[in-house]
Amino acid sequence: MRLDVILRVISKLLLPFMLVFALYVQFHGDYGPGGGFQAGVIVAAAVILYAIMFGLDAALEAVPVRVVEIMVPLGVLIYAGVGVASLLLGANFLDYDVLGHDHHHAQELGVMLVEIGVLVSVSGTMLAIFYAFAGRGR
Amino acid sequence: MILDNLPALQVVIPLVGATICALIDRRRVAWPIALAISLVGIVISVALLAQVLAGGPISYAMGGWAPPYGIEYRVDVVNAYILVLVSVIGAVIMPYAPRSVAAELAENKQAWFYTMYLLNLTGLLGMAITGDAFNAFVFLEISSLSSYVMIALGRDRRALLAAYQYLILGTIGATFYVIGVGLLYAMTGTLNFVDMAERIVDVESSRSVLAALAFLTVGISLKLALFPLHVWLPNAYAYAPSVATVFLASTATKVAVYLFLRFFFSIFGARFVYADLPLTEILLVLSVAAMFIASIIAIFQDDVKRMLAYSSVAQIGYMTLGIGIANLNGLTGTIVHLFNHAVTKGALFMAVGAVVMRVGRHDLEGLAGIGRRMPVTMAGFVIAGLSLIGVPGTVGFVSKWYLAAGAFESGAWLLSFLIMASSFLAVVYVGRVVEIAWFREPTQAVASVEEAPLSLIIPTWVLVAASVVFGLDAAFTAGVAERAAEALLAGIL
Numbered sequence: 001m002r003l004d005v006i007l008r009v010i011s012k013l014l015l016p017f018m019l020v021f022a023l024y025v026q027f028h029g030d031y032g033p034g035g036g037f038q039a040g041v042i043v044a045a046a047v048i049l050y051a052i053m054f055g056l057d058a059a060l061e062a063v064p065v066r067v068v069e070i071m072v073p074l075g076v077l078i079y080a081g082v083g084v085a086s087l088l089l090g091a092n093f094l095d096y097d098v099l100g101h102d103h104h105h106a107q108e109l110g111v112m113l114v115e116i117g118v119l120v121s122v123s124g125t126m127l128a129i130f131y132a133f134a135g136r137g138r
Numbered sequence: 139m140i141l142d143n144l145p146a147l148q149v150v151i152p153l154v155g156a157t158i159c160a161l162i163d164r165r166r167v168a169w170p171i172a173l174a175i176s177l178v179g180i181v182i183s184v185a186l187l188a189q190v191l192a193g194g195p196i197s198y199a200m201g202g203w204a205p206p207y208g209i210e211y212r213v214d215v216v217n218a219y220i221l222v223l224v225s226v227i228g229a230v231i232m233p234y235a236p237r238s239v240a241a242e243l244a245e246n247k248q249a250w251f252y253t254m255y256l257l258n259l260t261g262l263l264g265m266a267i268t269g270d271a272f273n274a275f276v277f278l279e280i281s282s283l284s285s286y287v288m289i290a291l292g293r294d295r296r297a298l299l300a301a302y303q304y305l306i307l308g309t310i311g312a313t314f315y316v317i318g319v320g321l322l323y324a325m326t327g328t329l330n331f332v333d334m335a336e337r338i339v340d341v342e343s344s345r346s347v348l349a350a351l352a353f354l355t356v357g358i359s360l361k362l363a364l365f366p367l368h369v370w371l372p373n374a375y376a377y378a379p380s381v382a383t384v385f386l387a388s389t390a391t392k393v394a395v396y397l398f399l400r401f402f403f404s405i406f407g408a409r410f411v412y413a414d415l416p417l418t419e420i421l422l423v424l425s426v427a428a429m430f431i432a433s434i435i436a437i438f439q440d441d442v443k444r445m446l447a448y449s450s451v452a453q454i455g456y457m458t459l460g461i462g463i464a465n466l467n468g469l470t471g472t473i474v475h476l477f478n479h480a481v482t483k484g485a486l487f488m489a490v491g492a493v494v495m496r497v498g499r500h501d502l503e504g505l506a507g508i509g510r511r512m513p514v515t516m517a518g519f520v521i522a523g524l525s526l527i528g529v530p531g532t533v534g535f536v537s538k539w540y541l542a543a544g545a546f547e548s549g550a551w552l553l554s555f556l557i558m559a560s561s562f563l564a565v566v567y568v569g570r571v572v573e574i575a576w577f578r579e580p581t582q583a584v585a586s587v588e589e590a591p592l593s594l595i596i597p598t599w600v601l602v603a604a605s606v607v608f609g610l611d612a613a614f615t616a617g618v619a620e621r622a623a624e625a626l627l628a629g630i631l
């Protein structure tokens with residue numbers, strides 16, 4: 001019998017809550033403390049917890065290295081893409097006002113989109129660093 | 139509409155290109171993207187320079203937030219000139235890159251190399267174009283981090299150590315920079331360069347501002363490799379892949395010099411920096427030390443890339459010398475030398491890169507007789523070497539002429555003499571390479587090599603030609619540099 005059964009069950013129970021909490025932090029960032037960076041770290045922490053409890057191979061199966069490698073530049077591309085979109089709509093780079101029908105909606109939409117970019121990049125980078133260290137000597 | 143957004147596009151296009159290169163991760167796609175972006179970069183920077191020369195400074199409000207509250211991109215003659223310099227070098231290197239990179243890097247790392255190159259380009263252009271002190275820090279970090287990676291990609295194992303050494307010193311430099319900016323922010327309540335320059339007048343006698351000046355001076359000096367803060371540079375240049383060496387040697391330190399000029403002249407103001415503080419003396423002593431000590435060390439190197447790297451430290455001494463002289467001719471000399479040294483050193487490192495590709499080594503012994511096997515490449519090396527020495531008719535002469543004239547005007551005739559004397563040291567180290575490459579019998583390994591392919595020779599000779607053409611007719615480069623110097627000195631002239 002394995003002795004770490006409690007740890008394994010608890011972490012399995014925790015994982016969905018961690019991810020939901022990450023989303024809460026993510027969207028709360030539009031109005032108050034929080035945002036893509038913190039949420040990205042929480043998402044990555046969830047995957048790292050999974051890797052620590054169930055092994056690197058299980059984590060790699062859930063979130064393969066190739067996905068992580070795509071996430072890192074993709075987040076930056078989302079961020080820059082929002083800026084380019086506002087350029088194409090005739091405003092300055094990253095001027096969110098043109099993205100929606102009025103000032104408040106447009107600003108909120110713009111911030112939400114760039115923060116999603118931040119989430120993707122930060123969680124990808126955290127995982128890339130973790131995989132690089134955890135995979136040493138394999 | 140597109141014309142209004144040029145300042146943003148200058149930085150955004152390479153950034154987006156870098157992410158696309160990383161996403162696709164195929165070397166066959168990465169190089170055409172990098173090439174196309176470098177060429178677009180030239181068009182944008184030349185258009186910006188033309189706009190600035192015709193109509194004065196351009197201000198661009200990022201995200202529509204009006205300066206000084208938002209991040210402002212502010213292009214005047216000084217940084218438009220730097221933008222042209224960086225993007226021209228970037229565009230000349232890209233046709234050279236594929237063969238050299240293919241010869242020196244593993245296949246699965248080549249797409250990443252182009253990603254890092256584009257990120258570096260983003261960082262350098264961003265540092266040059268931004269009008270916001272903290273934004274400049276962000277771009278400084280982007281360019282630094284990507285250059286650490288580019289250096290570490292060198293095939294020699296010592297490249298890792300060199301990159302690590304640069305990482306430590308570069309991080310200290312960047313930290314000092316951000317501490318300095320933090321102190322200035324605390325004292326003035328703003329990060330916008332123009333706004334900061336106006337507000338600093340009221341608080342300039344405070345100790346915090348002095349501390350900020352000290353931190354910024356040391357931090358930026360580390361990045362521009364002012365003697366004796368240059369120790370990261372020789373190894374970084376020697377062991378980086380050839381293309382990275384060419385790009386870093388021609389642009390990275392130049393943009394740091396620009397930042398130095400910006401803080402000294404536009405923000406603190408020349409009167410504050412020079413009249414009340416002993417900075418002139420410090421700069422002059424360190425510059426002269428760089429010119430002589432680094433040149434002497436270069437003479438004793440047995441590796442061509444290290445030799446050229448030490449020569450770069452010496453040449454940076456000329457640039458800071460002009461900052462120390464701080465009159466119109468001296469500063470024009472500094473600014474024109476940014477361009478002149480970039481094309482000269484770029485041509486030299488490109489020629490060496492072509493040799494490395496054919497022979498596979500860059501120590502002097504390995505180059506014996508290479509001039510007979512690769513005459514076109516090495517002829518380029520000789521001409522660019524003459525420009526490094528400062529022979530009349532080359533760009534090196536133009537810069538030294540302005541510097542010597544500036545020194546003479548300020549009454550420091552000794553400095554004019556030292557500028558000429560240090561050129562003779564360059565004769566020795568360039569002469570050593572020429573002697574070994576042309577007058578020795580080719581060794582067994584060299585005897586079988588062929589001339590470099592055209593895709594390497596043409597970019598090399600473009601820079602060689604530039605170092606002669608702008609040496610014979612310096613009206614354009616020196617003219618723009620003089621306007622830039624006038625703009626910087628507006629406070630004290």
